[in-house]
Amino acid sequence: MSSPREGHKLLEVRDLRVHFPTEDGVVKAVDGSSFALDRGETLGVVGESGSGKSITFLTVMGLINRSSARISGSVLFEGEEIIDASAARLRDIRGKRIGMIFQDPMTSLHPMHRVGDQIAEVVLTHTGASKKEAARLAVESLAEVGMPSPETRARQYPHEFSGGMRQRAMIAMALVLKPSLLIADEPTTALDVTIQAQILELIDELKEKFNIGVVLVSHSLATIADVSQDVMVMYAGRPAELGARDQVFQDAQHPYTWGLLESVPRPDVRVERLIPIDGQPPSLITLPPGCAFSPRCRHVRPECTAAVPELRDRGSGHLDACIIEPDEKTRLREERLAALEAGA
Ligand SMILES: Nc1ncnc2c1ncn2[C@@H]1O[C@H](COP(=O)(O)OP(=O)(O)OP(=O)(O)O)[C@@H](O)[C@H]1O
Ligand SMILES: [Mg+2]
Structure with a gap:
């Protein structure tokens, strides 16, 4: 166990994998996830149901039963490796150093x-x-x-x-x-819209007041848009795209993020119609070869299925896991928006 170092991130997750062996095969709930968070920042985490959002952060908090899961990778919390910390150490960290809230306070x-x-x-x-x-x-x-x-x-x-x-x-x-970190997993999903906004505003105020890091998990980009400094879009247990809020909202690089942006109403997005993403999320037991999103991607090409795409930094901390070159993506995105505006 390393001791806390100066200059470390509040939370740094590297190549996290959480695999559940089941009778039907191994469920790869989290399969190579990397991201980081500083104090005073909110990381908004979005993705469809089953994309591994909750399992990622339950693992960070040490709440996944190790006898039911194979867990690997690194979770550095305040510079301390906690992926293999004892149950007693994790209990101490939870509540004291990491606070958490869930969707339904009644439970x-x-x-x-x-x-x-x-x-x-x-x-x-x-x-x-x-x-x-x-x-x-x-x-x-x-x-x-x-x-x-x-x-x-x-x-x-x-x-x-x-x-x-x-x-x-x-x-x-x-x-x-x-605590220095607050993990909020769908904290407003069970509430009506006006109350949702109040709770998000409260979390944002408390983040500033106590200089805590916040992880805000949601199905919807719209929910996290106003209060997140960084955004991670998850697909099939991995980040598809990760960057500062404006990078992800205004210069989205992954076709899955484009789909999410088209499926939420946002005044800063030119398309106002809500367009659900075609197809279903993949089976986490038999993932499609290469890019897990490729079967649903309207821009898929043969190279996409050859290998699992790495999360690549396109510059200034904006990462995505799509192999298409940025210039071509800009063109594809423009074409798509033009077609949508023309009512196609
Ligand atoms: N103990 C387990 N055994 C097998 N599979 C599991 C287990 N726990 C979770 N899973 C699977 O892991 C995947 C990821 O689940 P997770 O709860 O992290 O999704 P999520 O992104 O939080 O979804 P939601 O938006 O619905 O909350 C799901 O397909 C789920 O069925
Ligand atoms: Mg969840």
């Missing part, structure tokens, strides 16, 4: 315990604080996430909260020990 909050007690429990588990101090920190954390009357709310049960308030309580629980 993460215990229905029979007071919200304040549940948040205080995190403090008691990870620190030597007294019960009184833990209770005080729980109320303070509820106040920080914008909970009105936090002292009263702390004494209530989850069912007395609205969906948005429950998600705020989950964020309060995730951040009560001031």
Whole structure:
């Protein structure tokens, strides 16, 4: 185990693979994923259902049962290799150094315990604080996430909260020990649209206030667009494209990203119609040869199926895993947009 170094990234993942042996074959849920994140940054992670988003970050948090999965690669958290850390070490890091929130707070909050007690429990588990101090920190954390009357709310049960308030309580629980990384997996999917925007804004504010790194996982590019500094587009367990938000939105390099952009309504994209991407995601047991997206790609050519394309840096940290040359992609993209605008 290496000790924390100066100048390291908050989170650096290299060539992560998570394979589940099953009766039908080996499910390659994550198959060669690399990315990094700094404090004060939000990494938006998007991709269709089954593309390995949740498994990637459950693995980062050490929550994948090792007896059910073959895990390889490197996960450096604050400079420390944690891919092979002990269960005890990972428990210590989770909650204290890495906070997490999920889609449905009702499944993460215990229905029979007071919200304040549940948040205080995190403090008691990870620190030597007294019960009184833990209770005080729980109320303070509820106040920080914008909970009105936090002292009263702390004494209530989850069912007395609205969906948005429950998600705020989950964020309060995730951040009560001031971790340096917050992993939010579809944190707003179960909420209605106005509440979604409020929760995303809250996460963004807390990121600034506490200088934390945030991973924001979503099905939709539109959801993460306004609050992500970096964007990773995942396909079949690997990044298809990775870069700064504007690089990915305004100069997308992977045909899969083009498809995603066409399937979300965005004022800065010229196409307003929603166009779903044709075809289905591949089987993760028998991936198509070469580029996993090639069977669905309208620009596929013979070379695409020859070898799995590497994630290549086109300059200034904008990476993509499509072998077509950038000039040609610009032409293809222009043609496609022109055709869509003409109503083809
Ligand atoms: N224990 C397991 N055994 C076998 N396959 C698994 C196991 N856990 C997950 N998978 C498979 O791994 C793939 C990736 O799952 P994951 O939950 O990461 O997708 P996701 O991108 O988060 O999807 P969603 O958007 O629906 O949440 C899926 O095909 C899933 O069926
Ligand atoms: Mg998921």
